[in-house]
Amino acid sequence: MPELPEVETVRQGLAQWVVGRRITTVEVRHPRAVRRHAPGGAHFADVLAGRTVTGVRRRGKYLWLPLDSGDAVIGHLGMSGQLLLQPADAADELHLRVRFRFADDGPELRFVDQRTFGGLSVSAGGAELPAEIAHIARDPMDPEFSDDGFVAALRRRRTEIKRALLDQTLISGVGNIYADEALWRARLHGARPTDALTGPAALRLLGHVRDVLGEAIKQGGTSFDELYVNVNGESGYFDRSLNAYGREGEPCPRCGAPIRREAFMNRSSYSCPRCQPRPRGSLRG
DNA sequence: CCTCATTCCTGCGGGC
DNA sequence: TGCCCGCAGGAATGAG
Numbered sequence: 001m002p003e004l005p006e007v008e009t010v011r012q013g014l015a016q017w018v019v020g021r022r023i024t025t026v027e028v029r030h031p032r033a034v035r036r037h038a039p040g041g042a043h044f045a046d047v048l049a050g051r052t053v054t055g056v057r058r059r060g061k062y063l064w065l066p067l068d069s070g071d072a073v074i075g076h077l078g079m080s081g082q083l084l085l086q087p088a089d090a091a092d093e094l095h096l097r098v099r100f101r102f103a104d105d106g107p108e109l110r111f112v113d114q115r116t117f118g119g120l121s122v123s124a125g126g127a128e129l130p131a132e133i134a135h136i137a138r139d140p141m142d143p144e145f146s147d148d149g150f151v152a153a154l155r156r157r158r159t160e161i162k163r164a165l166l167d168q169t170l171i172s173g174v175g176n177i178y179a180d181e182a183l184w185r186a187r188l189h190g191a192r193p194t195d196a197l198t199g200p201a202a203l204r205l206l207g208h209v210r211d212v213l214g215e216a217i218k219q220g221g222t223s224f225d226e227l228y229v230n231v232n233g234e235s236g237y238f239d240r241s242l243n244a245y246g247r248e249g250e251p252c253p254r255c256g257a258p259i260r261r262e263a264f265m266n267r268s269s270y271s272c273p274r275c276q277p278r279p280r281g282s283l284r285g
Numbered sequence: 286c287c288t289c290a291t292t293c294c295t296g297c298g299g300g301c
Numbered sequence: 302t303g304c305c306c307g308c309a310g311g312a313a314t315g316a317g
Binding site: 032078079080095113114115116117157158159163265266 | 287288289290291293294295296
């Protein structure tokens with residue numbers, strides 16, 4: 001599933017292949033892909049025709065493409081979204097949702113999304129920072145991210161650590177996979193209450209979050225080729241580096257205890273029962 | 286304001 | 302064989 005490292009890999013690919021190109025036509029193949037664009041799919045296509053892409057930016061799991069008009073195309077990959085560059089004569093993907101053609105007749109940009117949790121929209125005047133995503137916190141790879149501010153906000157929360165890590169208004173870019181990996185590195189169970197974390201412990205956790213995201217970005221950066229913007233979180237270039245996520249029953253790389261899986265928010269959490277003991281008094285999932 | 290459950294969606298794999 | 306169900310899960314939304 002695309003989290004920050006996967007989205008950053010896509011951002012880098014788009015920066016290489018679409019910046020400076022002028023859009024000629026946009027084809028919306030599925031209305032759900034532009035459901036966040038309130039004026040509708042026809043307006044989405046109209047307002048983009050003739051515009052030139054001037055950059056590719058990212059905050060957390062959101063991407064946006066500033067345009068020469070001062071507007072921006074906002075993109076979110078959801079669970080299964082891909083942004084692909086394909087030759088114009090390449091066959092349509094089964095789940096092709098939106099197609100961008102360019103004036104240079106070079107490769108098309110295609111938004112492909114099986115489960116349609118992702119989507120695109122145009123933010124009026126949003127080139128610098130789209131208002132639609134202003135509520136998303138800076139991500140920990142952002143030079144302006146405040147470590148102390150994060151720690152203070154985290155400790156003010158009355159919730160559990162993993163819930164807080166997944167809250168994109170507190171820290172962005174972290175999803176289920178990297179939350180579990182950071183918690184494993186920090187030897188913390190995700191059900192630990194945030195307000196019981198000491199400042200130093202919270203800072204250490206943040207360091208692990210940043211480390212795991214950074215390592216994954218490095219691996220993602222090595223894996224995509226030419227005209228294909230790699231967004232396939234499932235193919236798993238980082239899979240071999242995961243210590244806990246998806247490894248139920250396998251030995252913890254640190255202590256050998258079998259990794260456990262617990263129900264969490266209609267999904268799963270993976271952790272080491274020995275390195276990451278459940279906090280006292282927490283209910284079993 | 287804060288926290289949390291619900292909902293959207295489709296392909297895959299396990300069970301019967 | 303074929304059907305059903307659970308699972309994968311980011312984030313907007315509304316309830317409390």
